[in-house]
Amino acid sequence: MTTLAIDIGGTKIAAAVCDENDSIIQRWRVPTPMDADAINQHIAEVYREAVAAGHTDIEAIGISAAGNVSADRKTLTFSANIPAWINYDLSEHVGALIDHAVPVVVENDANCAGWGEYVHGAGQGSSNMVALTVGTGLGGAIVINGQLYRGSFGMAAELGHLPMVPDGDHCGCGLRGCAERYTSGTSLENFAKSAVRRRPQDAKRLMELCGGDISKLEGPMVSQAAQEGDVLGLYAFGKIGEWLGRTMAAVSAVLDPDLFVIGGGVVAVGDILLEPARYNYQRFLEGSAYRGHAKIVAATAGQDAGLIGAANLALR
Ligand SMILES: [Zn+2]
Structure with missing residues (x-):
């Protein structure tokens, strides 16, 4: 079969x-x-x-x-x-x-x-898992009691469109302030570009990597800079990590999962993304000191x- x-x-x-x-x-x-x-x-x-x-x-x-x-x-x-x-x-x-x-x-x-992560990757053994894929946008998947949760109309787990910021940045979905405007590969580039403009004195490495043209700066360049310890690269990951943590705290208020699995190309930097995400998840979690915390791990099932x-x- x-x-x-x-x-x-x-x-x-x-x-x-x-x-x-x-x-x-x-x-x-x-x-x-x-x-x-x-x-x-x-x-x-x-x-x-x-x-x-x-x-x-x-x-x-x-x-x-x-x-x-x-x-x-x-x-x-x-x-x-x-x-x-x-x-x-x-x-x-x-x-x-x-x-x-x-x-x-x-x-x-x-x-x-x-679901691939749940059955054959980092999600194995979890009861209630939420997967977040940090790509061009922010994708979500929800597993409850070992079952994929699709919702009543098939629309569940559009976690990238959680409204995080009232009247915030415009999103491709037509609304404003969606989570993926602040935590995605696209927002990583945006945070890095705005940091370069504000702090040109610290932007030497990022400018080298994009060939001197800031409009050509892409996510993998920010990843490389951050892994080398570049201050603006680390700043950009700190920002998307912060928003990832805030998003997971909001999701936890509804679903209380035991595990978040973070996928997408940017998670290759590991703790550079996951540490600020974990810190801010705990910071914005309701009753944080008096409750269980979900584990937050990188996806393992790959492409x-x-x-x-x-x-x-x-x-x-
Ligand atoms: Zn949206």
Whole structure:
């Protein structure tokens, strides 16, 4: 018994046939077209290739997609990436191309990555886990009593859009002051850029790394500077860490999890991000001195967390 997992990212579609333990047997990778029909065709093509390659025991296709997914795990109700994905039945569109040979299950990408961490990564053994993926935005996934929590309308765990700052910075979602405006890869760059402008005397290393053009400063450069001990690089991580901690404290007021798993490229700096996050989580936690504290750890399932989670969820 196998599953075909598909992870539709912003730049590439990753696909994998996974065995019953969610281990990857064979992989595919193609650039992501911006057109919904072309994406469907790619997925159907990978399925046919997988069957032709001998994987005749595929029981389901699990798709991880960036967007809001209906509670029945078929329809994308909205996506900021693909304009056609508004009330779009991705399950039916892909299913029609493969003569409905197997069920097609759609899940939100952050839910897939978080679930991948829960079943095969840093979340193993937790009862109530919250995963936060610090990427371009801030993705969330919630596990309660060992089950992925999707909410009543499939909209749960949009933790990047927790309203943290009244009338704060404008967010891509149309609202203002959302958590991801203050804790994400994008906000890391923004904090670093504003620090360079305010403190040019301390900005030598960051300016070197971006070739003298501050508009070209990117997250990995800030990570490198911070790991070298650069004061502005550390400042930028201190800021997103602070907001990550505040966000986790707010989440704890609602869900009281025992574990937060932090994923995304920026977490490669480890405690440079996690220490300010832990400090501020405790600082803003209600009744902090008189209650249990969640553990806050880095994700361990790596780049494949989304594929693994999609494969596992497709059969649940
Ligand atoms: Zn928002």
